[in-house]
Amino acid sequence: xxxxxxAVIGGLVFLVWSAERFVLGAAGLAxxxxxxxxxxxxxxxxxGTSAPEILVSGMAASSGNPGMGIGNALGSNIANIxxxxxVTALIMPLTVDSGILRREFPVLFAATLLxxxxxxxxxxxxxxxxxxxxxxxxxxxxxxxxxxxxxSVSSGTPATFSLADPLTGEFEREVPTSxxxxxxxxxxxxxxxxxxxxxxxxVWGAVNIAQDLGVSDLVIGLTIIAIGxxxxxxxxxxxxxxxxxxxxxxxxxxxxxxxxxxAVLALPGLIAPSVLEPAVLQRxxxxxxxxxxxxFLMAYGFRGPGRINxxxxxxxxxxxxxxxxxxxxxxxx
Numbered sequence: 072x073x074x075x076x077x078a079v080i081g082g083l084v085f086l087v088w089s090a091e092r093f094v095l096g097a098a099g100l101a102x103x104x105x106x107x108x109x110x111x112x113x114x115x116x117x118x119g120t121s122a123p124e125i126l127v128s129g130m131a132a133s134s135g136n137p138g139m140g141i142g143n144a145l146g147s148n149i150a151n152i153x154x155x156x157x158v159t160a161l162i163m164p165l166t167v168d169s170g171i172l173r174r175e176f177p178v179l180f181a182a183t184l185l186x187x188x189x190x191x192x193x194x195x196x197x198x199x200x201x202x203x204x205x206x207x208x209x210x211x212x213x214x215x216x217x218x219x220x221x222x223s224v225s226s227g228t229p230a231t232f233s234l235a236d237p238l239t240g241e242f243e244r245e246v247p248t249s250x251x252x253x254x255x256x257x258x259x260x261x262x263x264x265x266x267x268x269x270x271x272x273x274v275w276g277a278v279n280i281a282q283d284l285g286v287s288d289l290v291i292g293l294t295i296i297a298i299g300x301x302x303x304x305x306x307x308x309x310x311x312x313x314x315x316x317x318x319x320x321x322x323x324x325x326x327x328x329x330x331x332x333x334a335v336l337a338l339p340g341l342i343a344p345s346v347l348e349p350a351v352l353q354r355x356x357x358x359x360x361x362x363x364x365x366x367f368l369m370a371y372g373f374r375g376p377g378r379i380n381x382x383x384x385x386x387x388x389x390x391x392x393x394x395x396x397x398x399x400x401x402x403x404x
Contacts, residue, residue, distance in 0.1 A: 142292020
């Protein structure tokens, strides 16, 4: 069994590294091609932080373990809000002042409700996966439109968002500028190849551990894999907060969660249609929905900037510990 644990640990380490390299290369290439930093940040960097979940979900489904991919999608959203933002806010309280993020909150809610509605019949099939994948494409187009609109200023008609939106400056500082086109392509390709190999290694080890422990693929996806694939978001959010880029720290989570609910959840339905375990709708999805609502209440900012203070960060982290305990009692028992 130690080989399986070694595969999981090694897979997670290389998964985090390869995701960072892939995002670096893709963002650098887009910048060299003249794409604005705001659009790069909203699309490539947002999509890239979900790359581990996407690859792992696809590998799990193609290996005949769709429950692991479903657990990964839902568990990553739980970990992103309760663990990642909880830890980040404990280290550095967050202030959210971006109008762009206020536009993304309703879209995150819509994606959450769409995923829940499609799973309500207790199945995740090809049609469900097709709808989710199509919604992913619409999300990307909407982000590009929003990014362009936020930077456009027509004569006499102010844009919905101005260049003063703090998210614009934060992305400007973070998108790489020192990579040549050749270097960017090399890192993007190398990162993608490493993502595929590391995700395959991770899934192999996780399946073996699930079999040895006698637990379901869903529980392994909700715990070991979800926490592991959320490590890029944890690193990105903590570093952003320490740099004073609070909007980016929260934006990373909003973007990642939208892609998890749409792109990541689509793959099990498309590759390996299956009947959901009852716990998905009775236990796991309600937690995703509840935490998304809590994030909205904390970070939206109804009468000014949204704030997630240390007390709220501690409450989020306590929710994560409580959920893991609940899983231990219901999923491992």
